[in-house]
Amino acid sequence: MAWLHTWVGLVLGWLLYAIFVTGTSAYYQEEITQWMTPEIGSAAVASDKSFAAAADWVQHKAPDAQEWSIFLAGKRAPGLQLYWTNGPDAPADAPTEARLDRQGREVKARETQGGYFLYRFHYDLHYINWYWARWLVGIAAMAMLVAILSGIITHKKIITDYFMLRLGKGQRSWLDVHNASSVLFLPFVLMMTYTGLVSLATHYMPWGIAANYADTEKFYAAAFPYPSPPEKTGAAKLAPIGPMVAAAERNWGMAAGGVRVLNPGDRSAQVIVSSGVDGNMSARPRSLTFDGATGRLVSAHDPSGAATATEGVMIGLHAGRYAQPILRGLYFLSGIAGCVMIASGLILWTVKRRPRLADPDKPHFGFQLVEKLNIGAIVGLPLGIAIYFLANRLLPVGLAGRGDWEIDSLFLAWLAAFIWAAVRPSPRAWAETTAVTVLLFAAVPIVSALTTGRNLFHSIAAGEWIFAGFDLAMLALAAGFWTAHRRIVRRARGAAEGRRPQRNTAPA
Amino acid sequence: MIDLALLLLTAAGFACLCASVARHQPALFGRALPKRRARILKRAGWSMLALATMLACINFGSGYGLVEALGFASLGALAAMALLSRATRQNARR
Amino acid sequence: MAKAAGKSVRANRRDVALRTVAAVPLNYALTALATIFVARILPGSPAQASIGATTLCFAIFAVVAMLCFTVQSVGKLWLTMIGAGLAFALADWLLVLTGGRL
Known part of the structure; x- marks a missing residue:
């Protein structure tokens, strides 16, 4: 087992290190993006005002759109992301997405992928097809899980008496750094590895869905309902978005993270407000549906079922989007400890073998x-x-x-x-x-x-x-x-x- | 404020747990402690860790509190380890 | 003496190779079959059962992977894994045949 730990760690350590470094940076993804677009101010705006301003903007820009989606990736996000589907008369090359700042103005900032690129790299890599990249990352993560578990079994003694570790003692020190970072941050690293795998679980193990569904679409419709626009019934003005968002936020006691409008400007219009990432540990949002013409609440959807709840919390724990500044800092420091653990393990491979060289x-x-x-x-x-x-x-x-x-x-x-x-x-x-x-x-x-x-x-x-x-x-x-x-x-x-x-x- | 309390509690808790282990006592205190005192240290250590978890759960809610307590436990253990290895080195020099 | 050592190195390498194949591709097939089985027998709605089984499968894979490197005999390991795989495959086939899929 010690053999397994050493070689699995060596072969996949470099990739795991890259995943950990970029993944750790992702805890400050929004802040990095903000820094990389210095033209945008960092002043906060109440989210219902942001959504209302964004709705006005898209109404102006794409009056015939059949559907809008407006996303605000939490209170820390430097702006809103908009997507819309143009009406049948729109030219084929008409824009379908835009970035707005918190005040709902179109962003005129330098072109950059910002923190999103580093976040994306930690599971999709770059320059190679994302499908295979995810497999590579998954194999590395699975190997890490096996390396951690086998490490726990082989080094039980170190864990039960971790104070035997002595920091800063001459030639043993790389071993000490590796042991200290592994043992002290073991709960974090183990949690991250497993929840990371769960985040992309259906990519790695589609057979759990295939067991019950011949048609994968039916699974997604059952597990994560996503209504499509209803039949149009005649023009009607869209009620203001702001009060609906504010009502939803009061209802949940947390900020909204997305607004989806189906058939805007029609009597059949629906406004679906989803909860944001800040208030809830689970990555699965709650949502309220409003009648778009009257602004009345029509229905509520909360994720239900023990498995969905468990999975949602696991993914939420991994991404840490719910974390307030102090806990976010802890996530970041633990992530750095994970990087140090992998790096010191890799260095250790050479340190241990150097004295044995001819x-x-x-x-x-x-x-x-x-x-x-x-x-x-x-x-x-x-x-x-x-x-x-x-x-x-x-x-x-x-x-x-x-x-x-x-x-x-x-x-x-x-x-x-x-x-x-x-x-x-x-x-x-x-x-x-x-x-x-x-x-x-x-x-x-x-x-x-x-x-x-x-x-x-x-x-x-x-x-x-x-x-x-x-x-x-x-x-x-x-x-x-x-x-x-x-x-x-x-x-x-x-x-x-x-x-x-x-x-x-x-x-x- | 609560965050500082959590850090201090977890660090002190782990330091007590370490000091309760007979093998580390000569390096820390220059001699082995009486069994009774070691037992008190051990209980104090576990109580402080439990108290930190409880405080976090009361303050932040159970889910969030547990994650935060676990995060501070890692950090506190690191702080305790750094302090103790320093104390050990100073004792060795004396 | 040297010959014996060379032979044992080669035997050792073959042993490691066989265990690695068992721990990765064979393990994946076994875990997939076990996941299908769990997804069929978990209570609750089919969607919940599928999510539950998929969330659990990494634990199955990790435990089997470690067993592949700890059990004494490679031959027995392969036989057990293939046997368990066949048993799961048969059970899965019967469950889908009798229950159908959506």
């Missing part, structure tokens, strides 16, 4: 490969993410395909880290890549201040906490990588002195 100066190919991949994967991804943020500020605002360029910059920088690791001696590559990462993260607030006029002190003074917090987080990341860099340099020096005590003339 010639430590010329390790065999497999050892070198693992060490190089470790550098490229562990340091390269954060380095690429720093470049992603910098590209957001430095690429010309009007550049065509700008959002894709930002993403390409991330992967080019990540690739560069792999190449650098391949051509440089490993200890040097560790030190150099971490040093560059420190500089890049520290540069983000400075470059941002120079290019947008939003500097850290101004943001604090103006109470724009999302911008201030983002800048401070970049500095904290820079400090974290600086600590790692210092340790690496010191250890490399110590190892070099330890290995050749006689040759005191050799320059470092």
Whole structure:
């Protein structure tokens, strides 16, 4: 079993690390998007006002639309997302979606995928077909579940007496870091792995549905009802949306997250208000349906059934959209602990094998490969993410395909880290890549201040906490990588002195 | 405020639990503690963890409270471990 | 002596390969059949039963995967898994045949 833990961890560790890093960033997805679209103000607006303004906007923009959907991804979201279906007379290339700010104005911001890209990457990856990407991610997650469970069984002693762990004790320290992060954050990592699998369960295991349904559509209609527009019965003005949203919010005692309008401008119009992501642990929303012409409440739908409730809470626990600032911070810190756990486990593979090498100066190919991949994967991804943020500020605002360029910059920088690791001696590559990462993260607030006029002190003074917090987080990341860099340099020096005590003339 | 209380409670709880284990006592106190005192420490540790969970559940509701208590338990255990390993090192130097 | 060692390395590799095949593809097939079985026998509406079984299936897969690397005999492991798979397949077939699907 110890063997299983080691090899499963090694083979899938790099992918798992990338999933954990980008997934952890997703706890601040909305804040990252807000920072990456600095043209939009971060002032909050009551959600019923936002929805009403968005409804006015779409009524103006697409008067013949048969259906609108307006989404607000929680109180933290920097704006609303709109989708609509155009009427039969509309030209084929008429727009069907738009982004509005909280005040209901069309967003005129730089093109970017923002935090959504990092979130999306953590299960759909990039440059490869999402269908196979999800399988890859699922295999990694399943392997992680097996690695964790087998780790628990083989290392029962460490868990029952975790205070045997000693932090900061010489050569054992990578093992200690791995043990401490694994044991202390075990509930979190285990929960995330299982609930992550559950989030994409029907992708991996469609047979549970196939067992009862020959037609998958029928399952979705039964489990997650999604009404389609009724027959039209003649023109009638749509009642104001704002009061319906406000009534729904009073009814649930939490903010609304979506409004769907069927047949707007018709007597048969329906307004379906769904609950938001902030107020409820379950990822499955509640909804109220209103008569669109009169504004009267028609029906209520609450997710029911023990299995739906369990599944909804599992997915909700994974995404953490319900979490208030402190709990969100705990999620984020636990996520970082998960990243540290995987990274230290990968490093441990080389640390354990180094003393057994025939010639430590010329390790065999497999050892070198693992060490190089470790550098490229562990340091390269954060380095690429720093470049992603910098590209957001430095690429010309009007550049065509700008959002894709930002993403390409991330992967080019990540690739560069792999190449650098391949051509440089490993200890040097560790030190150099971490040093560059420190500089890049520290540069983000400075470059941002120079290019947008939003500097850290101004943001604090103006109470724009999302911008201030983002800048401070970049500095904290820079400090974290600086600590790692210092340790690496010191250890490399110590190892070099330890290995050749006689040759005191050799320059470092 | 409640968050700070949760962090302190979980950290103190785990520190007590650690101090109640006979094997760690020489490193922490320079000697083994009497059995009775170790038992008190153990009970105090578990009580503090239970109290933290209860406080969180009363304050945030049971589901949210449990998640928050678990999150703080990890953080508190980390804090306790850092403090204790520091104390151990200082004792060793003395 | 060296020959014996080489042989045991090869035997060991074959053992690991057989266990890996049992733990991944064979395990997936077995878990899928077991999930269908659970989805058919869980009480409540068919949609609830399907969701419940799908939520549970990862636990089944993880436990079977670990067993694949802990049981003594690889031969017995394969026989048991194939036997259990056939039993589930037969039960699933009968359940769908008698109950039908939506």
